[in-house]
Amino acid sequence: MRLPGPLPDGGSGFGAMGDPFDLSAPSFSALLRRQVPDAFAGTFSGGGPAAPDHVEGTTIVALAYGDGVVIAGDRRATSGNVISKRDMRKVFEADRWSAVGISGAAGPAMEMAKIFATELEHYEKVEGAPLSLEGKANKLAQMVRVNLPLAMQGLVVVPLFAGYDPRDRVARIYEFDAAGGRYEERRFASTGSGGRDARGSLKARYRPDLDRAAAADTVIEALWDAADEDSATGGPDLVRGIYPLVAVIDADGYTELDDQAVAERVQAVIDGRRGR
Amino acid sequence: MPMMPYVSPEQAMKDKADYARKGISRGKSVVAVAYDGGVLFVGENPSTTLRKISEIYDRIAFAAVGKYNEFEQLRVAGIRLADAKGYQYAREDVTGRALANAYAAALGGAFTESFKPFEVELLVAEIAGDGVELYHILYDGSIGDEEGFVAIGGSAEAINERLKEAFRPGMSRDQALQSARQALVGAEDRQIGAERLEVAGLDRNRGRRKFFRMTPAAVASALAPAEDEASARADR
Structure with a gap:
């Protein structure tokens, strides 16, 4: 077993202690690239034909309200016109104060969420303090950008990032594009194949004075609207009891609504829509 | 070519060990004490x-x-x-034993190969099932596992003696903190205020990340009963 990093001498020219001004020192993905290049997804860059179309159709929505932010995603994964998974998790806790929702190619997207969460924890442990919310969003943007060669071959990953900054006591949402562009949204955002329909729904129902419960209802409605129009977005599965995953991040940190609570709200949405 | 004076390997190792020990003894000590919920580290800092x-x-x-x-x-x-290990395999595959061995290898390698040894002493603790594993690694790479409690640093011997008397398996966290502080104070033979203590540990009842840090206020209130008792004894 060998300790990774510059011990006892990584050949940095700084002797036994390594380069103290190494910019990538607290970065986990930089560590992976250096130490375990085979494990790092973002380095694949072969040519050849476009990868098979195992793209996961998705809708992820996020909405900021007075005290925090809700982020939610449907549970369907598709491969062409086949539903390949019905209980997929697309919203992940990134750390105590933030969550990432993923859309795009399932494999690279879940890998990105996993590396991102490790990245935040790694930074926090090495530096003794968590990254700022903007710092987290920038890091995620870099990871999307690193994925660009894969994206060019069809394995696009587009995350949606939502978090609460306990220092400023504000919630923020960040959208991304496939090339690593990062765009902050003040009120709400959506991504994935059903993102457009969800956005219309959010736009119609958003009010600046929403509370936590109303914000959760609004994102559940938006997911319903997306599932109604987009075949690659799954609606609530009442037969199997599979419901959208709804997470709230506020001053108490990240919490997921339990299935029972979501089921009740979904039922309310269904009742309100009967006959429409 | 300049002539190097002959130094026997025994002498060279002894000199390095003395050097490392001297460096370590200049600093303050840290103790680890197992308690009913996990393990508590207490150090003067x-x-x-x-x-x-x-x-x-x-x-x-x-x-x-x-x-x-x-x-x-x-x-x-x-x-x-x-x-890196937890990412490549699974989170439960990351163990304190492997980490302690890596530290021992790194310190042992530096001790024999480099001119100046590391002037450090390390503790690695892991919550494993119902118990606590404690690994103690010295500047020369020697490693040992400890049962219940251990002190590292310049006054380690004196602190360990005191802890041997005060330690009870299944202590509460506050009791562990009080006996750790008493052992530190007794060995150093001077008062150490709550605000000068760094207290952190592992609590098996927490979520995925078991690590916690006690704020100075929490440390002071956990130590308060022991202090009341001490002052009551002094009054009598």
């Missing part, structure tokens, strides 16, 4: 930002004494090893 006790991974914590820049480097290397 006037700084509130330059830490001696740190989280490594979900169930693993690290404490060190000696030269700060050296153990800081080892701490970061340990976090890197743990995170």
Whole structure:
């Protein structure tokens, strides 16, 4: 077993202690690239034909309200016109104060969420303090950008990032594009194949004075609207009891609504829509 | 070519060990005490930002004494090893034993090969099932596992003697903190205020990440009953 990093001498020219001004020192993905290049997804860059179309159709929505932010995603994964998974998790806790929702190619997207969460924890442990919310969003943007060669071959990953900054006591949402562009949204955002329909729904129902419960209802409605129009977005599965995953991040940190609570709200949405 | 004076290997190793021990004994000591919920680290540390006790991974914590820049480097290397391993395999595959062995190898290698040995002493603790594993690694790479409690640093011997008397298996966290403080105070033979203590540990009842740090206020209130008792005894 060998300790990774510059011990006892990584050949940095700084002797036994390594380069103290190494910019990538607290970065986990930089560590992976250096130490375990085979494990790092973002380095694949072969040519050849476009990868098979195992793209996961998705809708992820996020909405900021007075005290925090809700982020939610449907549970369907598709491969062409086949539903390949019905209980997929697309919203992940990134750390105590933030969550990432993923859309795009399932494999690279879940890998990105996993590396991102490790990245935040790694930074926090090495530096003794968590990254700022903007710092987290920038890091995620870099990871999307690193994925660009894969994206060019069809394995696009587009995350949606939502978090609460306990220092400023504000919630923020960040959208991304496939090339690593990062765009902050003040009120709400959506991504994935059903993102457009969800956005219309959010736009119609958003009010600046929403509370936590109303914000959760609004994102559940938006997911319903997306599932109604987009075949690659799954609606609530009442037969199997599979419901959208709804997470709230506020001053108490990240919490997921339990299935029972979501089921009740979904039922309310269904009742309100009967006959429409 | 200049002539190097002959130094026997025994003498060279002894000189290095003396040098390392001297460096370590200049700093303050840290103790680890197992309690009913996990393990508690207590160290005297006037700084509130330059830490001696740190989280490594979900169930693993690290404490060190000696030269700060050296153990800081080892701490970061340990976090890197743990995170990279947990990413490649699974989170439960990251163990304190593997980490302690890596530290022992790194320190042992530096001790024999380099001109100057590390002036550090390390503790690695892991919550494993119902118990606690404690590994003690010295500047020359020697490693041992300890049962229940252990002190590292210049006054380790005196503190360990006191802890041997005070330690009871299944103590509460506050009791563990009180006996750790008493052992530190007794060995140093001077008062150590709550605000000068760095207290952190692993609590098996927490979520995935078992590491916690006690604020100075929490440390003061946990120590308060013991202090009342001491002052009552003094009044009598």
